[in-house]
Amino acid sequence: MIRVSISILAVGIICLLFLLLCLAIYLVVQRQAETKRHKAINDYILTEEKHWYAYLTGEVELSKKLIPKSAYEREAIEEIFLVYMKNLSNSFIKERITSYAGKYLASYYKQQLKSFRSSMRLNALYRILEFDLMNELSEQLKQFKNRRLTREEQFQFLKIELQITSGHRFIENMLSMETVFSEHEYRQLFLNADSDVLENAMEQFESLSSLCKWALIDAMGFNREIVVLSFLESLLDHREAELRIKALKAIYRIGVVLELERYLVFVTSTMWEERLMIAKIMENVPLEDSILHLQKLAQDESWWVRSQAIASIGEQKEYMENDNNKAVQDSWAAENKMGEALF
Amino acid sequence: MNHKMIEEKDANRYFDLLRANAIRSHQTITAVFLSVDDVTKIPKLFLKEAEKDVYSFIESKIRQSDFLFKMDGGFKWAIILTHSGEAEAEAFMNRLYNDAQNDVNPLFNQYDIALVSSIAEVRNVDFGFSDLINAGEVGMERALEQGSWSMDIIEDFNNKDIEKVKISILEKNDILRNTLRTSLENIFPDESVVEIRTFGDGLDFLESDWYYSSHKHLVIMDDILPRKNGMEVLNFIRNLPNDGKFTVFMMTKRNAEDDMMQAYDKGVDEYLIKPFNLRLFEARIRRNFARIWA
Numbered sequence: 001m002i003r004v005s006i007s008i009l010a011v012g013i014i015c016l017l018f019l020l021l022c023l024a025i026y027l028v029v030q031r032q033a034e035t036k037r038h039k040a041i042n043d044y045i046l047t048e049e050k051h052w053y054a055y056l057t058g059e060v061e062l063s064k065k066l067i068p069k070s071a072y073e074r075e076a077i078e079e080i081f082l083v084y085m086k087n088l089s090n091s092f093i094k095e096r097i098t099s100y101a102g103k104y105l106a107s108y109y110k111q112q113l114k115s116f117r118s119s120m121r122l123n124a125l126y127r128i129l130e131f132d133l134m135n136e137l138s139e140q141l142k143q144f145k146n147r148r149l150t151r152e153e154q155f156q157f158l159k160i161e162l163q164i165t166s167g168h169r170f171i172e173n174m175l176s177m178e179t180v181f182s183e184h185e186y187r188q189l190f191l192n193a194d195s196d197v198l199e200n201a202m203e204q205f206e207s208l209s210s211l212c213k214w215a216l217i218d219a220m221g222f223n224r225e226i227v228v229l230s231f232l233e234s235l236l237d238h239r240e241a242e243l244r245i246k247a248l249k250a251i252y253r254i255g256v257v258l259e260l261e262r263y264l265v266f267v268t269s270t271m272w273e274e275r276l277m278i279a280k281i282m283e284n285v286p287l288e289d290s291i292l293h294l295q296k297l298a299q300d301e302s303w304w305v306r307s308q309a310i311a312s313i314g315e316q317k318e319y320m321e322n323d324n325n326k327a328v329q330d331s332w333a334a335e336n337k338m339g340e341a342l343f
Numbered sequence: 344m345n346h347k348m349i350e351e352k353d354a355n356r357y358f359d360l361l362r363a364n365a366i367r368s369h370q371t372i373t374a375v376f377l378s379v380d381d382v383t384k385i386p387k388l389f390l391k392e393a394e395k396d397v398y399s400f401i402e403s404k405i406r407q408s409d410f411l412f413k414m415d416g417g418f419k420w421a422i423i424l425t426h427s428g429e430a431e432a433e434a435f436m437n438r439l440y441n442d443a444q445n446d447v448n449p450l451f452n453q454y455d456i457a458l459v460s461s462i463a464e465v466r467n468v469d470f471g472f473s474d475l476i477n478a479g480e481v482g483m484e485r486a487l488e489q490g491s492w493s494m495d496i497i498e499d500f501n502n503k504d505i506e507k508v509k510i511s512i513l514e515k516n517d518i519l520r521n522t523l524r525t526s527l528e529n530i531f532p533d534e535s536v537v538e539i540r541t542f543g544d545g546l547d548f549l550e551s552d553w554y555y556s557s558h559k560h561l562v563i564m565d566d567i568l569p570r571k572n573g574m575e576v577l578n579f580i581r582n583l584p585n586d587g588k589f590t591v592f593m594m595t596k597r598n599a600e601d602d603m604m605q606a607y608d609k610g611v612d613e614y615l616i617k618p619f620n621l622r623l624f625e626a627r628i629r630r631n632f633a634r635i636w637a
Binding site: 045049050053057079080083084085086087088089090093 | 519617
């Protein structure tokens with residue numbers, strides 16, 4: 001049993017209480033400072049947003065009133081700029097924001113890039129990208145790259161590089177990074193990439209990590225560009241099942257099937273995911289060409305495949321009912337009976 | 344179909360009804376006054392018959408929605424053309440003149456008589472029936488001075504009362520909401536003509552009584568709002584009995600075709616994908632108002 005005298009215990013309790021009190025006072029003071037900061041920012045926005053509207057839309061030229069004189073004003077201006085950049089697409093407004101940021105905010109971001117605090121550096125990177133200051137701060141960005149960066153900083157830097165480097169160099173830079181990003185992050189990059197970057201990514205496809213490959217294929221599907229169709233079809237023979245499934249999904253999204261024969265091997269695939277995707281793809285194929293395969297898939301062991309096959313038939317029901325081809329109509333009638341039996 | 348000839352003394356209440364309906368439904372009506380240029384060319388014995396004949400001829404040319412009546416004083420008639428403006432009335436009169444001259448009704452060539460007319464587009468309620476009739480008479484006299492088969496245009500009644508319109512902006516971001524408001528205030532500085540209100544969420548809008556009136560109402564809203572999102576607000580207003588007064592602009596970040604089709608099916612009139620061009624937005628707003636105030 002530990003013996004502690006009451007006086008020592010009392011001192012300990014008093015010290016702890018004192019620490020708690022200090023912490024509480026610190027939190028209250030911080031909270032008040034934060035509230036004061038928010039109020040100052042909101043007051044500035046309320047007072048000046050019409051002047052900013054007039055300047056950014058070209059009604060008036062820049063007045064001294066709009067040059068920031070404090071940290072609150074700078075933060076308020078950033079907030080206004082961010083809303084305009086995210087919601088309005090006028091090139092004139094964007095040019096005014098970039099021009100203003102280049103003159104009056106860039107020096108602040110230069111300082112921020114040198115900060116010891118990662119959050120400050122990251123914030124600066126966000127603003128540089130959002131306000132299109134890459135040219136203005138190109139030297140600082142080159143130096144910044146040589147630092148030891150956190151994962152978030154690396155990702156944000158990649159987003160910046162996407163805007164300023166050629167496709168070939170961007171992919172090389174991405175491959176040279178030790179950090180592995182998530183599939184979602186890679187997808188964000190590829191969704192914002194131009195055709196140059198995507199072409200280079202396709203050329204160096206086998207050098208990419210698995211997550212990167214999946215993200216690239218997903219992005220191609222979202223973009224729905226027919227030019228990548230042949231590349232996606234070349235992946236249908238890939239040894240990795242996940243790549244084949246992703247490629248099928250992307251082809252489905254693009255919505256074009258050039259040679260059905262290429263895909264028929266998936267009707268009898270051992271993987272239900274592949275059979276499901278081919279059932280989906282057949283929505284985009286005339287029923288007279290796909291009906292026999294869909295009938296087969298409608299009897300699949302997997303419920304998902306069966307219901308997708310029937311849904312794909314249903315999509316083209318109207319076509320069927322108007323078609324004069326008796327053989328096709330007979331197939332449809334048989335399918336109807338089968339569908340009723342299944343469900 | 345021949346109906347009983349309506350006299351001028353009975354036409355007043357029909358005119359008031361047609362005018363009120365037209366203004367309420369944002370349509371235009373036009374009054375056309377016709378008379379024969381020289382009645383003395385018709386033998387007295389055949390005057391009554393000739394007058395009926397011309398009335399029947401005119402009646403055969405008008406639409407079922409138009410209203411024809413006989414004016415006081417003989418061989419004078421007036422037509423209220425519904426859903427028609429001045430240009431359409433002129434075209435109608437030209438066709439009528441052509442038919443009269445091409446022997447569709449032989450009366451005109453038989454007695455060598457012609458018609459003259461005056462046309463008055465009606466766009467407001469600031470005058471009485473008798474003012475219109477007097478103006479029509481004066482117009483016909485002016486037309487007569489110009490010669491047979493001529494038309495006089497009366498412009499005394501075509502000033503349209505500007506209808507007040509309401510605009511609601513539903514957007515959660517304060518800065519964007521106020522930016523849109525400023526943009527619209529620059530287009531429509533007169534609050535008595537266009538009244539603008541802003542809301543931070545759908546629930547505030549629906550709980551207000553702002554949308555109750557019969558005024559034309561333009562609603563500009565984001566699809567994502569804190570309480571009652573854009574689609575819920577859209578669904579509510581499209582289920583109101585007078586939902587025709589609403590024009591809905593939906594702002595969204597979603598640019599998938601399926602989302603757009605769904606939005607249009609549910610009653611969205613214009614789809615704005617963020618980021619959108621502010622000048623283009625303003626042009627679309629002005630176009631909408633031109634239709635409302637046409």
